[in-house]
Structure formats: C-alpha cells, structure tokens
Amino acid sequence: METPAEEVANVEKKTLVIGVIGADVHAVGIRILDYAFRDAGFEVVNLGVMVSQEEYIAAAVETNADAIVVSSLYGHGELDVRGLREKCIEAGIGDIPIYIGGNIVVGKQPFDTVEARFLAMGMTRAFPPGTTPETAIEYLKKDLGVEQ
Amino acid sequence: MSNNLETTALLCDFGSTYTKLTVVDLDKEAIVAKTRVPTSIDTHLEDGLNAGEEELRRQGVDRIDARLACSSAAGGLKMAVSGLMPELTVEAATRAALGAGAKVWRVYSHELTPSDVHELNESPPDIFLLTGGTDGGNKANILSNARILKSLLKRSFPIVVAGNRVASAEISEILSDFSPVICENVMPRLGVLQVDAVQQAIRHVFLTHIVNAKGLDDVAATLSAPLIPTPSAVLEGVSLLSKGHGESAGLGDLMAVDVGGATTDVYSIGSGLPSEANITQRGLPEPFAKRTVEGDIGMRHSCRGIVKVAGEEAVLSRTGLTDLELEAGLDKREENAGWLAESDKDKRLDDSLAYFALKTALKRHAGQLETAYTPFGKTFIQTGKDLRPFSRMVLTGGPLVALDDAPALVGEALADRDQYLLPLAPRVLVDHNYVLSALGLLATWRPDVALRMILKELSHE
Numbered sequence: 001m002e003t004p005a006e007e008v009a010n011v012e013k014k015t016l017v018i019g020v021i022g023a024d025v026h027a028v029g030i031r032i033l034d035y036a037f038r039d040a041g042f043e044v045v046n047l048g049v050m051v052s053q054e055e056y057i058a059a060a061v062e063t064n065a066d067a068i069v070v071s072s073l074y075g076h077g078e079l080d081v082r083g084l085r086e087k088c089i090e091a092g093i094g095d096i097p098i099y100i101g102g103n104i105v106v107g108k109q110p111f112d113t114v115e116a117r118f119l120a121m122g123m124t125r126a127f128p129p130g131t132t133p134e135t136a137i138e139y140l141k142k143d144l145g146v147e148q
Numbered sequence: 149m150s151n152n153l154e155t156t157a158l159l160c161d162f163g164s165t166y167t168k169l170t171v172v173d174l175d176k177e178a179i180v181a182k183t184r185v186p187t188s189i190d191t192h193l194e195d196g197l198n199a200g201e202e203e204l205r206r207q208g209v210d211r212i213d214a215r216l217a218c219s220s221a222a223g224g225l226k227m228a229v230s231g232l233m234p235e236l237t238v239e240a241a242t243r244a245a246l247g248a249g250a251k252v253w254r255v256y257s258h259e260l261t262p263s264d265v266h267e268l269n270e271s272p273p274d275i276f277l278l279t280g281g282t283d284g285g286n287k288a289n290i291l292s293n294a295r296i297l298k299s300l301l302k303r304s305f306p307i308v309v310a311g312n313r314v315a316s317a318e319i320s321e322i323l324s325d326f327s328p329v330i331c332e333n334v335m336p337r338l339g340v341l342q343v344d345a346v347q348q349a350i351r352h353v354f355l356t357h358i359v360n361a362k363g364l365d366d367v368a369a370t371l372s373a374p375l376i377p378t379p380s381a382v383l384e385g386v387s388l389l390s391k392g393h394g395e396s397a398g399l400g401d402l403m404a405v406d407v408g409g410a411t412t413d414v415y416s417i418g419s420g421l422p423s424e425a426n427i428t429q430r431g432l433p434e435p436f437a438k439r440t441v442e443g444d445i446g447m448r449h450s451c452r453g454i455v456k457v458a459g460e461e462a463v464l465s466r467t468g469l470t471d472l473e474l475e476a477g478l479d480k481r482e483e484n485a486g487w488l489a490e491s492d493k494d495k496r497l498d499d500s501l502a503y504f505a506l507k508t509a510l511k512r513h514a515g516q517l518e519t520a521y522t523p524f525g526k527t528f529i530q531t532g533k534d535l536r537p538f539s540r541m542v543l544t545g546g547p548l549v550a551l552d553d554a555p556a557l558v559g560e561a562l563a564d565r566d567q568y569l570l571p572l573a574p575r576v577l578v579d580h581n582y583v584l585s586a587l588g589l590l591a592t593w594r595p596d597v598a599l600r601m602i603l604k605e606l607s608h609e
Contacts, residue, residue: 015285023522025428043284045338050428050520050529058233059338063285074523 019047085122101127249377281312385588409448420533
C-alpha cells in the first residue's frame with residue numbers, strides 16, 4: 001500500500017479507509033485525497049482502485065478505522081454502495097461514518113435528490129462533483145470530533 | 149561453521165514413520181550411504197538414530213564429521229493460529245506459520261469462543277500464534293482472545309504473539325503464566341505482510357521447547373546447525389535451487405510439489421507479480437518463497453481426502469476399478485504408510501491418486517485471474533501468484549517419485565486450467581532418490597555443496 005515505511009502508527013490520529021469502489025479504475029483522484037487527508041492529520045489506509053465492499057469492511061475492522069471514504073467516478077456509485085451499510089452492521093461496525101463523493105450518478109440530476117437517495121442507503125454524507133478535499137476534511141473533522 | 153577437516157556429513161530426517169539417514173561425502177559431493185529405520189513413538193528418537201548409525205557403519209561408513217537434522221516426528225510442528233479478519237491477519241498468520249514449516253491444525257478468526265479453547269485443551273498444539281489488528285488498529289479483539297485463553301486454558305503450550313503492537317504490553321501481562329513470546333506484528337499496516345520476525349520466533353520456540361518435548365534434545369546437542377522442521381528443509385532446498393549461491397546461478401522462478409502419504413505440500417519461489425499492465429493485483433502481498441499445505445490430501449493416510457475432492461465417480465472411471473476394489477485399495481493405503489503398489493491395479497490407483505492430488509494442490513496454490521467488465525472495457529483482476537512463467541517444477545515425496553511416469557501426470561494436471569495461473573510449460577524435474585529434504589538440510593550449512601548436489605540429483609532422467 002501507499003504508506004511510507006518510516007511512518008509509525010499513531011493512536012491519537014483518526015484513521016480513514018479510502019478507495020475507489022466497484023469496477024472503477026480512476027487512480028488519480030484517490031491519490032490526491034490520500035495526500036490531502038494525510039496532510040490534514042489523518043491516518044490513511046488507501047485501498048486504491050477497484051475496491052469491493054468487503055475489502056473496505058475488512059480493512060476498517062482490522063485497522064479500527066474511524067470512517068470509510070468511498071470514491072466513485074464512473075457513474076455506477078449507486079449500484080456499487082447498495083448494501084454496504086447493512087454489511088457494516090453485520091460486521092460489527094454499523095455506526096462507522098461512510099462518505100461518498102465523485103461522479104456518483106450518471107447524467108445531470110438535481111443533487112438534492114441524489115443526496116437523499118444515498119443517505120437513504122445509509123451513507124453518512126454524499127458529495128456532488130467538484131467538491132474540494134478541503135470540504136470533505138472539514139466535515140470529517142466535525143463528524144469525528146477532531147479539534148479544529 | 150564448516151571447515152576443510154569435515155568431509156562426511158550425516159543428514160538425518162526424523163519422520164513420523166521412518167527416520168531417514170543420508171551420508172554425504174562433502175569432497176566428492178556424493179551420497180555415499182542411505183538407510184532408514186522405523187521411528188517408534190515408544191522409544192526415544194535417539195535410539196532410532198543410534199540404530200541407523202550402526203547400520204551405516206555396517207555399510208562401510210567409518211566416519212561422520214558433522215550431523216544435521218530435521219524433524220516431522222510426533223506430528224511435526226503442530227500450530228493453531230488466531231487473528232481478526234479471515235482475509236487479513238488470519239491469512240497473514242497462517243502464511244507465516246506455513247512458511248516456518250508448521251502444520252496449521254486450527255485457524256480461528258474474530259473472537260475465540262469457549263468451545264474453541266475447549267478444543268485446544270483437548271488437543272493442545274505445539275505453538276499457538278495469536279495475532280489481530282494492524283499497529284494502532286483494532287486492539288479489542290486480540291485482548292479479548294488473550295483473556296479467554298487465560299481464563300479457560302488448562303494446558304500449557306508456548307504462545308507467540310504477533311498482533312497490534314499497541315496491545316503487546318497488556319497481552320504480556322494477561323498471559324504472564326504462559327510466558328508468551330512477543331514479536332513484531334505479522335501485519336503492521338494494512339496489506340503489509342511481515343513474516344520474518346514471527347518465523348524467527350516460531351523457530352526459536354521450536355528449538356527451545358518443542359525439541360525437548362519430543363525427545364530430540366540429546367540429538368540437537370550434537371548437531372552442526374539448528375534442528376529445523378522438515379518442510380523448512382525442503383523450502384531451503386528449493387529456494388537455494390531457485391536463487392543459486394555465490395557464483396553459481398540458480399534456475400530462477402520455480403515450483404516444487406511434495407505429494408506425501410498424509411499431506412501434499414506445494415512450494416513456489418518467485419514473485420509471481422502480474423505480467424501485464426492491464427492486470428490489477430488484489431489481496432495480500434504474496435511471500436516470495438511460498439508454501440501451502442493440503443492437509444486432507446495424501447497418497448496413503450489421507451487417500452480418502454483425494455477421493456472426496458475428486459469425486460468417487462471420477463476416480464472409478466479413471467482407474468477402471470470396481471467400487472469394492474477401490475474401497476479395498478483405499479483401506480490398504482490408509483492402514484500402512486509404507487505400503488508399496490505392485491499389481492497393475494494398485495499402480496493405476498496410485499497413479500490416479502497422484503493425478504488428482506497434483507491437480508487439486510497446484511490449483512489451490514496458484515493465483516487466479518478474473519475478468520471484470522468496466523465502462524472502459526475489459527480489465528483483469530489477479531489474486532495470488534501468477535505462476536505461468538515459472539519454468540521448472542520439482543517433484544518429490546516418496547509415493548510420488550515411485551510412480552512410473554510422474555511428469556506425464558503433471559502435464560495432465562496442468563492442462564485443465566480454468567482461471568488458474570498455473571505454469572504454462574514447466575520442465576519437470578524428479579527427485580528420484582527422494583533426497584531433496586536431506587539436501588535442503590545441507591543447504592542450511594554448506595549451500596555451495598548442496599546446490600551442486602541438488603542440481604546433479606534432479607538432472608537424472
């Protein structure tokens with residue numbers, strides 16, 4: 001994975017499991033997020049591209065993660081995250097915040113309806129295209145109770 | 149270390165049925181004598197060794213300058229491992245144990261239950277490997293497992309701890325009655341496999357505890373190198389064959405299969421990384437030298453395991469035997485580990501058992517390639533090792549090398565590939581004299597001599 005070798009795990013830091021879900025191979029955005037989240041003081045477990053739901057969950061359990069951040073850029077996000085919350089509940093991490101962002105649906109749909117659909121599927125937050133890493137970081141700090 | 153005064157080495161393999169002794173002339177680089185004596189559970193293992201050495205003297209061996217030994221006696225190195233998630237720390241712990249030459253008897257994921265611990269009390273392993281959580285990750289699981297071991301474990305066996313380092317101090321305290329060996333995490337960060345420290349700890353415990361418990365301490369005191377579990381000796385041998393030594397080049401990426409009476413071990417030496425750019429690798433990183441063991445597949449004691457996996461119909465149609473003949477054939481093999489096939493029918497059955505054992509064990513070892521359809525077209529996902537370019541396959545194991553044409557069976561077993569990344573066209577090398585484990589043992593002490601001798605042994609056609 002992408003963690004530098006010299007880095008020693010820090011129990012004080014909040015841990016994020018990030019990755020691009022489904023059959024999506026967009027590799028650039030997730031690297032930028034990895035960098036931005038680290039820079040903002042998070043411990044990042046970057047699963048890369050083509051990540052399955054099970055991989056997010058196994059990684060989150062093993063690393064005792066504080067949040068899962070799902071990226072989806074190819075328009076199939078809605079299909080790909082369906083059932084993710086239920087599996088988290090099954091795996092004993094039902095309360096973990098799950099964020100999703102990118103181009104999460106196909107075509108031009110009003111984002112408030114899109115957001116409502118993703119929140120109904122158990123996502124904690126859903127972000128429209130063009131969201132900056134800073135916005136996500138702000139919400140993460142708020143939701144995870146990190147001192148600003 | 150060795151010096152020029154040592155010209156004759158005794159290589160001793162304490163097996164569960166036989167203790168095999170091989171004498172090597174280090175100057176001539178040749179095997180000068182071989183014998184085997186039954187390993188009896190009732191007598192001290194040293195007695196078997198003495199009887200064997202007596203026999204070697206009768207064969208004309210007048211001096212032995214150095215002794216090396218490996219052992220799979222008294223059930224080998226029986227381990228139980230625990231971790232958190234099956235595909236992460238549990239898998240990492242299992243691989244670490246297998247790579248250290250252990251027989252992994254039980255694998256536990258998530259929380260240990262009272263009935264799990266009951267099982268450990270009923271049939272204690274030689275070593276318990278406790279893992280779980282990345283460093284700074286989940287700590288609740290490994291702590292809960294340590295506590296349940298402390299409260300319900302009635303038997304004492306060594307416990308090696310290789311989990312979340314943040315929990316180590318607390319675990320040390322909880323398990324203080326069991327003097328746990330704490331080492332570095334087998335998975336310090338997600339997706340990072342760190343097996344060296346754990347394997348070193350396992351080897352250390354094997355030497356300090358297990359060897360004594362199995363009556364090998366007197367033998368161990370006379371050895372020129374540490375006593376190791378037998379599968380480690382094979383792994384040493386094939387690693388040396390692959391990598392070479394000093395000026396002598398090795399054979400490069402290769403596989404080895406040991407179809408024995410009770411288990412089938414498969415080894416691969418090489419990275420096995422994806423060979424094309426459009427293949428994405430998923431899953432845990434693979435150890436460069438990898439060993440997998442099929443505990444239910446073997447040609448004698450575990451012959452019914454083969455039939456179960458292959459299906460009785462398939463075995464019957466391949467051998468042309470009747471139900472009753474198959475049943476009788478399996479009975480004979482199960483009862484007697486040293487039994488040799490003589491009749492045509494028995495040879496046909498051995499042949500088929502070997503074929504199905506190879507087919508199953510090779511597939512279980514190999515990586516797989518799945519096709520994924522994305523909006524951008526086809527893409528491929530690889531899990532495990534890509535063994536397609538591996539150029540050699542070494543066959544060893546008593547019942548396997550005794551067959552008339554084992555290489556043909558390999559070709560046949562590899563023909564049916566499905567999604568498995570099996571070697572495409574390996575050259576098959578047969579360990580006809582069944583000396584790979586003995587020479588692997590020599591590899592730990594005199595790698596230069598061992599390499600030349602292994603090459604010579606495997607070049608017999």
